[in-house]
Amino acid sequence: MRNIGDHRFLISEFAKRLGHCFLAVLLLISVLSLSACIRPRSRFEPGVLRVNLGTEPPGLDWHTATDSTSFDVVSNLMVGLTQYTNKLTCAPSCAKNWEVLDGGKRYLFHLRDDLRWTDGKPLTAYDFEYAWKRLLNPVTAAQYAFFLYDVVGAREYNTGKLKSAETLGIKALDAHTFEIRLRKPATYFIYLTAFCVSFPMRKDVVEKWGDRWTEPEHFVTNGPFKLTKWQHEYKMELAANEGYFDSVPQVKLIKMFMVPEASTAFALYENDELDFIDNRSFATPDVERYRNSPEYKNFPLLRANYLAFNVTKKPFTDVRIRKAVAMAIDRSIFPRILRRGERPATSWIPPALPGYSPDSGLKFDPVAARALLAEAGYPGGKGLPKPELLYPNRDDVRLTVEATQDQLKRNLGMEIELVNQEWKVYLATVRKDAPPMFRNSWGADFPDPETFMNLFTKDCGNNDTKWSDPRYDALIEAAQGELNAAKRADLYRQADVMLCREAVPIVPTFLATQNIMVKPWVTGIAINPLDLQFFKDVVVDDSQNSQTKYGAR
Amino acid sequence: MFALIVKRILLAIPVLLVVASLTFVLVRIVPGGPFDADKNLPPEIIANLNAKYHLDKPVPEQYLLYLGRLAQGDLGVSYKYVNRTVNDILADAFPVSLQLGTISLTLAVLIGVPLGAIAAVCRGRKEDVIAMFLSTLGISVPGFVIGATLIFVFAIKLRVLPVGLWESPWHVVLPAVTLAFSPAAYLARLTRASVLEIVEKDWVRTARSKGLSQWNTVLKHILRNSLIPVVTVLGPLTAIVITGSFVVEYIYAIPGMGRFFITAVMNRDYDLILGTTLVFAVLLIIANTFVDLAYQFLDPRMRIED
């Protein structure tokens, strides 16, 4: 017979002790949490700007960088011959003035006398010459080398056909004069000198430190900020450059965090742990709640979203079907589901640029679309094969293509199959053998229609639609060299009509917008349609709201 | 004991070799190379890049090159972070993950074991039901949902804890608790099962009847013996913490290895994928070895005779 009493006593004692243990742990946790409540927390630090980069920049060497994150950082660390103003004109920067000679085939830049690098050494035209030649050097394997292909000898040198860099049209005539010779006149060329890839570089630093030259301890730059700290995949710190030749920034420190998850970043902003956020930190539903807040701003970008066809694949070999698709999509659905004030677009050149016309493309007309489809042999969508629409793996893209799928089914009776792949795989697939339909987007590299229109020329490596037309190419070629602004705009407009109304290898859908939120204690955030983020004019001060608050809010 | 450690290390080497080879194969078969970037890439440039990273050589040759490097402790170079070696990257990320993982495991033990024990001794009563409900909750809800709820309650509504990042000790609390949920739940269920078994055994009464009226000694007996299964599952628990860390590090923007692994996979950053996989495998092997060693000390047969 067991002695049950013993058993019970043991158990109850045990339970009591364990219960105490457990309660102690719980109490500890609550005490810690409570003390967190009363710890002093200030809402911001004067002179310090905290932003979210989203992801880690793959590298800060502006010859090997290709993505907007790297460029966002570099454009605060460096300046080039010219610089973009917020109205997207080219203002003098390192170059105090320049001359355009030989009908636009020769540029002569005169540099300022007071240019210095962050280590004190003077900045000369030889630094520009070194940098441009390094960009084109095949050994550098710079993915943006094509940017300077207008320069004499550039393409040949970069593809290995020209062995020596001596005959390139890039020369520093002396320490303050920099000469460029082009193959043919290019009216947009001056914009390229404001873009990151054309910034100067220090030969001695790069050659001494090799791949590590962009680490904070070795990095040498010339812009309003300098890199002081880099905790990979976490944050970067930029300090104001006291030796900057223009006005030294008022904000003393920029902390750039790398928070990939948009809702976390947004919550950080709401919690006053970030001072400025943009699209990277917005999840679709968040815009709704803040639309009326004074901290919110929305402005259009020179970034176009579009649907592209592979015109060599059925059923899109038939231009009537492509036109039918273009006319069957009601673009106004996109701003309604994406909720960021997107601008519906039916033509390729954005409204802000010359050459734009609202009638260049095909408008939404489901009746005409159905008629065209019937004419092509598929009345009501019967008998139409089910083409594949490929898209990259992102939340907002998913919404866009699902809406497109729904629109086509409803307005045209056409069924499409959605296939998604991750970003890198998607790019590879589209490049090698694009599927019948794919969703793509293109952001302007500089504020000129050329950056949009040359995308669909025969030579362009990014033209995955497999469409080309010699008349289109001729129009673009003529426009590139045309010096008269009005004539040039008209040439581009004609090309746009050909693209969006007649041949329809693409269906423009909408123009993206930038959404930002700025805390009340931050002023001077630069906003421009090229999505360039310059922080040199930012001021973070405590004149308005109270600086510190005690107690839980 | 020394012999055991040596034996384990020797056994670990072929395991690691197989792991490295498997991952190598998997990663190479995956479509999409590391240089399919977003802008214009003339084929000559792609060729240059591929040559630079030996990607143009036949795969078996790349495999041998890789093994050779591994033997020297060189985990390779990252394609995305062009000026950093994998060793550097992991050296920065590993301590972060280690801190987070250790704190989470400790929390899990501190919460799970007492919870399970209470449930066991109050078997059938409401404490048992509540405790078991809580623990089943912990293993029935996906990690990101737990994280979302915790962030919502503590960071956003109550504003007592930070939403994310890794700036101060306060930043550890929410991620560690989120990560500890699942292992704590497992431990609770496990402890309950094993304490139940022990408490109903005769030798407990025997020990008491032998004059061990000090309930402390009995407690020692019960706890030590019910801790054995807990220690044995430390291996799988480490695995749970590692996989949980992927999601937690992502949600809370913590620069740990899990986050690097995910971004490496997305970027097809071969060497970084292989490097992180190997580190995780090593961690698991160490955990399992520790379990075997600890078992020596906690062998129940040695204790019962006490």
Added chain:
Amino acid sequence: MEIVEKAKMPVVAPLDQSVMARIRRIPTAYIALWVIALICVVALLSFMGFSLCQYSFDQTSSDFLAGPSGQHWMGTDELGRDLFSRIVYGARLSIAIGLTTAAVAFVIGTLYGALSGYLGGKVDTFMMRGVDIAYSLPDLLVMILIGVLLGRGTIGILIALGLVSWMGTARLVRAQFLQLKNEEFIEAARAQGQSGWNIVFKHLLPNALGPIIVALTFTVPSAILSESTLSFIGLGLSPPACSWGTLASDGWRSLRAHPHLIFFPSLFIFITVLSFNFLGDGLRDALDPRTRLGKKSR
């Protein structure tokens, strides 16, 4: 759930009607069984094309992101699709994923474990090393790699999930076989001259079935949860396919603004996983003759 199995391997008891009777006595397991049955019925009906609500799962509307109301019982998503209908549709996907993974784990695990346990000796050691290696890789890691390799499709996900779930079953089966093959009735069968295959399939396997089924009952919830984590990372199914995991991870971003988008799918995941776990617990207790199920344990 491998952990709990390792700590407490149930002793074999034959599957017969008394099992159902025992399950009835465990209230949680009994209720869980009915809940699972209900969900499976709904999934099956949905699969066979019966529409259980007025909207189709991919039917968009202009009523974006509405909360629960009389019109839409669980609200709508960003494209105006009714969430309830999507959850019903998701039931079939999630259950299918769970059951298929269990089936894959069953086939691979049982074959592997049976072979290893029956043959014993060097073969057994070698094969168990294989299991050790499989255990050395965190399962999510393997799933991510395989998911990326095979692309986003149902087959890819199922293969990835199956490949990380078979080890527990294999170990269990092996342990059972090792234990059973020295029993008297097996000796008798061998003495009768029955072939190896016969012994394995007619005698050993049926007796080992109990714990195998328990293990599989735990594989299902694990698979459902893993699938939702994969969706969260971005490797789940492609639209418009929507399992509960996809729905929950899509709704994650709207947590503060529209919590219903993550709440309802998570609730269903929770209920299903909970039920399977309770059922597994109950089955284990029911099949284990050592637990005192006949007596009141108050």
